[in-house]
Amino acid sequence: MKIINSKQIKEWDQLTIKHQNISSWDLMERAVLKLTENIVNDIPSKAPIIIFCGKGNNGGDGLGVARELEKLGYKTLIYILKSENYSEDNLKNQQLLSSNELHFFNLNEELQLPENSVIIDAIFGIGINQPLDDDWNSIFNQIEKSNPTQIISIDLPSGFIADLPMQKYFPCCKSNKTYTFQVPKLGLLFPENQIYTDEFILLDIGLEQNVSNEFETDYYFIQKNDIQKFLKKISKFSHKGTFGHTLIIGGSLGKIGSIVLTAKAALKTGSGLVTTYTPQCGLNILQTNLIESMSLVDDSEKQIEYFPEIKIYQGVAVGMGMGQHPTTDANFINWIKNQKQPLVIDADALNCLAKQKDCFTLIPQDSVLTPHPKELQRLIGEWENDFEKLEKVKKLAVFHQLTFIIKGFYTAVITSDGKTYFNSTGNWGMATAGSGDTLSGIIASLIGQGYNSSEASILGVYLHGLAGDFAVKKIHPHSLIASNISDFISEAYFYLDSNF
Numbered sequence: 130m131k132i133i134n135s136k137q138i139k140e141w142d143q144l145t146i147k148h149q150n151i152s153s154w155d156l157m158e159r160a161v162l163k164l165t166e167n168i169v170n171d172i173p174s175k176a177p178i179i180i181f182c183g184k185g186n187n188g189g190d191g192l193g194v195a196r197e198l199e200k201l202g203y204k205t206l207i208y209i210l211k212s213e214n215y216s217e218d219n220l221k222n223q224q225l226l227s228s229n230e231l232h233f234f235n236l237n238e239e240l241q242l243p244e245n246s247v248i249i250d251a252i253f254g255i256g257i258n259q260p261l262d263d264d265w266n267s268i269f270n271q272i273e274k275s276n277p278t279q280i281i282s283i284d285l286p287s288g289f290i291a292d293l294p295m296q297k298y299f300p301c302c303k304s305n306k307t308y309t310f311q312v313p314k315l316g317l318l319f320p321e322n323q324i325y326t327d328e329f330i331l332l333d334i335g336l337e338q339n340v341s342n343e344f345e346t347d348y349y350f351i352q353k354n355d356i357q358k359f360l361k362k363i364s365k366f367s368h369k370g371t372f373g374h375t376l377i378i379g380g381s382l383g384k385i386g387s388i389v390l391t392a393k394a395a396l397k398t399g400s401g402l403v404t405t406y407t408p409q410c411g412l413n414i415l416q417t418n419l420i421e422s423m424s425l426v427d428d429s430e431k432q433i434e435y436f437p438e439i440k441i442y443q444g445v446a447v448g449m450g451m452g453q454h455p456t457t458d459a460n461f462i463n464w465i466k467n468q469k470q471p472l473v474i475d476a477d478a479l480n481c482l483a484k485q486k487d488c489f490t491l492i493p494q495d496s497v498l499t500p501h502p503k504e505l506q507r508l509i510g511e512w513e514n515d516f517e518k519l520e521k522v523k524k525l526a527v528f529h530q531l532t533f534i535i536k537g538f539y540t541a542v543i544t545s546d547g548k549t550y551f552n553s554t555g556n557w558g559m560a561t562a563g564s565g566d567t568l569s570g571i572i573a574s575l576i577g578q579g580y581n582s583s584e585a586s587i588l589g590v591y592l593h594g595l596a597g598d599f600a601v602k603k604i605h606p607h608s609l610i611a612s613n614i615s616d617f618i619s620e621a622y623f624y625l626d627s628n629f
């Protein structure tokens with residue numbers, strides 16, 4: 130699914146109106162019905178409902194929801210911003226409510242807000258592209274101080290600017306949940322913006338799909354149907370050679386577990402064969418814990434000193450649990466300089482590269498780098514905000530022809546053509562030791578199965594998150610451990626095979 134900016138969404142609304150031969154009011158009514166259908170499930174019985182409405186169409190949505198909720202027997206308290214110029218559909222909605230139901234407010238007003246209410250925030254949506262005036266803080270503070278059971282935003286938390294970096298001091302209504310129309314808004318996917326809304330839920334309001342090709346974007350939100358489009362069909366004549374041979378290089382004394390996790394994930398993702406390359410201390414552990422894998426060992430007991438020849442392998446991951454012994458570091462750099470085939474580079478291999486000047490020139494093209502935030506910082510330096518972080522990474526990805534995976538709640542895959550794919554699967558339980566090792570094993574396995582680096586990364590990140598989502602149906606997120614993720618890759622595949 131494409132992620133487009135606010136200006137494009139407005140064009141999309143207009144094109145939908147034209148192509149479907151409807152009015153803007155009809156479209157708003159669709160939005161209102163969808164919103165109401167969902168919001169009724171969020172309202173505890175007897176909770177007071179307060180709806181804050183602005184003067185544009187976001188306010189129009191809020192007024193429409195008030196009307197629909199009243200039809201269903203709910204009592205609502207409606208606050209609407211006092212203004213001279215309401216949008217047409219906003220006014221029409223006001224007229225459908227009796228005037229004594231509407232309380233007009235100014236920014237400097239002390240409002241009478243009952244405690245423990247459900248607040249619906251319909252003041253601003255995608256209509257703003259610069260920060261609200263500081264005077265808005267008083268209203269937002271009053272909302273917060275009234276101790277609501279929850280705050281539900283329509284389309285965006287009011288004051289949130291979807292396409293530009295937010296600053297901490299920009300006035301904004303912070304909500305528990307945002308129902309956003311049709312497509313995610315870019316800013317909602319950034320970790321630094323998670324303070325503005327705990328979650329967002331997409332509402333399909335039937336914007337015309339046939340015209341969505343017209344919108345150019347470098348950003349995508351990856352869901353099941355996107356993944357199904359490029360999953361390879363399996364032939365019944367397949368044999369283990371078809372599914373590739375994956376090599377996992379890493380481990381050091383006390384950190385062999387990470388190699389077990391990576392190798393297990395590679396096998397569970399479908400590698401025909403998996404071989405590990407570790408120091409000697411890894412041999413017994415691997416042969417005991419993962420009988421399906423094969424083990425090669427370095428001459429050294431505790432850390433890798435000599436890196437292997439990799440030509441016969443189709444997928445290669447390096448760095449997990451590798452440690453940062455000076456000999457390992459030096460020999461890794463000498464080795465990687467001479468590699469031609471794409472690698473999945475993780476953990477200590479990234480830390481080692483970060484110590485080199487111009488490290489990206491040493492990495493074979495089409496490689497995949499999977500840094501966590503600290504590792505990324507070591508590689509690319511500081512960033513001011515998540516927009517800047519993405520831009521920095523994008524430039525490097527294009528210039529050096531690499532794929533970066535920025536891990537987080539909405540993990541971002543930045544490919545060598547400058548596109549960013551945000552992942553939609555996963556949960557907080559997956560923030561656990563070894564989860565990243567599992568991801569590297571999945572991606573190396575997919576490269577081994579013939580996916581290119583971008584496809585393997587997008588699919589890998591999705592599968593990893595989805596397996597985690599299936600895992601937490603059986604295991605509490607607190608108790609989820611990395612090896613559980615691999616145990617549920619099978620469920621993830623079944624889900625992708627299905628059409629529901």
Ligand SMILES: NC(=O)C1=CN([C@@H]2O[C@H](COP(=O)(O)OP(=O)(O)OC[C@H]3O[C@@H](n4cnc5c(N)ncnc54)[C@H](O)[C@@H]3O)[C@@H](O)[C@H]2O)[C@@H](O)CC1
Binds near residue numbers: 186
């Ligand atoms: N037909 C449509 O276009 C649809 C629109 N929908 C809703 O309409 C919203 C967009 O509506 P609008 O374009 O009217 O925009 P909004 O309702 O988000 O806000 C527009 C109002 O904010 C004012 N404004 C802009 N920047 C400001 C700033 N920095 N400080 C103070 N005031 C500022 C504008 O003058 C305008 O009055 C969407 O977010 C969505 O909720 C939905 O009803 C779906 C259909």
Ligand SMILES: [K+]
Binds near residue numbers: 287
């Ligand atoms: K809003």
